[in-house]
Amino acid sequence: MKTKTRKAAPNERTIELKIRFFTNKLAKGNGHVVPKHAHGDGMVSIVANPTHGIMKNGAGVPFHSVAQIAVAVERVLSREGVTIHPGALMRYVEGAGSSPRS
Numbered sequence: 001m002k003t004k005t006r007k008a009a010p011n012e013r014t015i016e017l018k019i020r021f022f023t024n025k026l027a028k029g030n031g032h033v034v035p036k037h038a039h040g041d042g043m044v045s046i047v048a049n050p051t052h053g054i055m056k057n058g059a060g061v062p063f064h065s066v067a068q069i070a071v072a073v074e075r076v077l078s079r080e081g082v083t084i085h086p087g088a089l090m091r092y093v094e095g096a097g098s099s100p101r102s
Helices: 066-079 086-092
Strands: 018-020 042-046 062-063
Touching: 018 066, 042 066, 062 066
Parallel strands: none
Antiparallel strands: 018 042, 042 062
16 A cells, blocks of 8 residues: 655655763862763654654654664654665665665
């Protein structure tokens, strides 16, 4: 079954995710931060976009290291029912084709 398309303004043609890194407890003193310093863990969440059927900001999915961000992104997108269509480089990296740069 094919999904129907809909008209979208330029700023509505993307699906936006928010990645937040925790910065608590890095500075001494309550309510203080160390500028440009963060822990390696945080949350990934999706931003509302009614054009794509994402009606409200989604609950965050935690990650516990920078290496886990991709897994958290996949979980957020999957939970919202977003289908990812692989580009040429993604197909190559996953071993499903010839080099996209040749």
